[in-house]
Amino acid sequence: MSRELTNRVFSTATWFAAGLCGLVLFFMFAIITWNGIRAINFEFLFAASRNFGAAGGIFYQIIGSLLLILFAALICLPLALGTAIFKSEYLHNARVQKLCAILVYGLNGVPSVIFGIFGLIFFVNVLQTGVSWFVGSIILAIMMLPTVVLAAYHAINSVPEIYRESASALGLNRWQVIVKVLLPQATSGAISGLFLGLARAIGETAPIMFIATAFSGIDIPGSFLDPVTSLPTHILALAQQAVDARALENAWGASLVLISLVTVFSTLGLWGRMKLKTSSLR
């Protein structure tokens, strides 16, 4: 095969792959929007669900999902920053660094249902917390941790060595160099990773189903140990009533709201990542 033909074949193959991905995503969005838009109105967004979701809205499901991921973010961010700084600045042994990387990547590959089972056994059964939204936030935080740690770690590594040297040469000690030079860079990286993690976490059903959520009859939780309702578990419950046309329409509506939230978080994360790349190149 001539060089020009090989080039053309590979070029066509990559265009085909990218186009197929884009097309699948477009159709998914289009179908959800087409079916879901009919359910969206003021009442649907701001009223409580009734009749097991077949009537009313999804207000408390939205609040429950946002509460879960807000606290997951608050737990995850400091842990991820600490881990990334420890790995980058204090862990000098190459073997231990490699082991740390394997653990982080390994954690990223654990199926989400396993996190749910772990939460059920450790928190609900052993620590006797009961079904609690806060436990759900902890589990989601652990699930997001690898994404955020890796984003923060790459952000720290993108800080040019000359910045560290220049700061040290001014008489700043190691902690001051971390706080004044590395942390601002790592935080922006970690936050961009956090949004990508949140985009994944808000759509997760399995890890929170057994430990944090109830399917109906719940409004704003009164304490850390109360359950919440959430969008993914609500969609699951509605999908199980697929014979009811109204329930199905609400499931499409809730899916549209969920996918919009995922898109917002993903966009914020990707925007942060692009901004970080631009500033590190400067």
Place this chain on the structure above:
Amino acid sequence: MTRSTGLRIIQPGALPEAAAAVKVNDLNVWFGTAHILREIAVSFQEYRINCIVGPSGSGKSTLIRSINRMNDDVAGYCAKGTIHVDGKDIMSESINVAKLRQEVGMVFQKPCVFPKSISENVLFGMQDLKKLTVQERLQIVENNLKLTALWREVSHRLHDKAVTLSLGQQQRLCIARTLAVKPKVVLLDEPTSSLDPVSSRAVEELMLELKKEYTIVFVTHNIQQAQRVADHLVFMCNGGVIEQGSKQKLFHNPEKELTRKYLNEEYCDC
């Protein structure tokens, strides 16, 4: 450190010998198994421009970085010998390295400004910044920018990002940032190598001004530059000091043939 006083008749372009601000004795440095500096014994005089010249790989940067222990963070670094700064043995285990670096400031080859404003860059290394009023901070910024002849150029845009400055201005800002910490010795590692001739001249003039207040140790590849600014000259080759002395002596009456050849920019085995 005390300044020498009293009247003396000085030849044009030549300054009398001054007390040593930095004394290096029997310094050997290794990075892993590579023996980089061998039996270095030099002294750098106070309130003078002490210039280290030599070809690439001769150990100039390693020597200058040993004076504020910047090499400590390099993997495989090992050193033997003594370095005294202002009479203190800085190789001692008990020395506070961060404090040493406040006393021995360093400016690098490539200007490195932080992604902050011009005024924030000047104040970046200051330790007790929170205790100072806004007025006091502004005064520090102004004083140090004036010292580095940048004030007139940037006084109207102190809150602009430092990266918007030209490379030459950035390098002078780096020097201002170093001076704000109030060091006694300023180490300059090829500070003009990435600058254009006009900016290089500005930095040279700045050094001539700064030597009234600071001891300067300056590394350069540029023989003409050394001839223009140096008071005391150290010629290094293959990790050793070949010859040292006043600029007049090394340029006009060197003891070693290698020194004569290198400073006359002739081919030498160095």
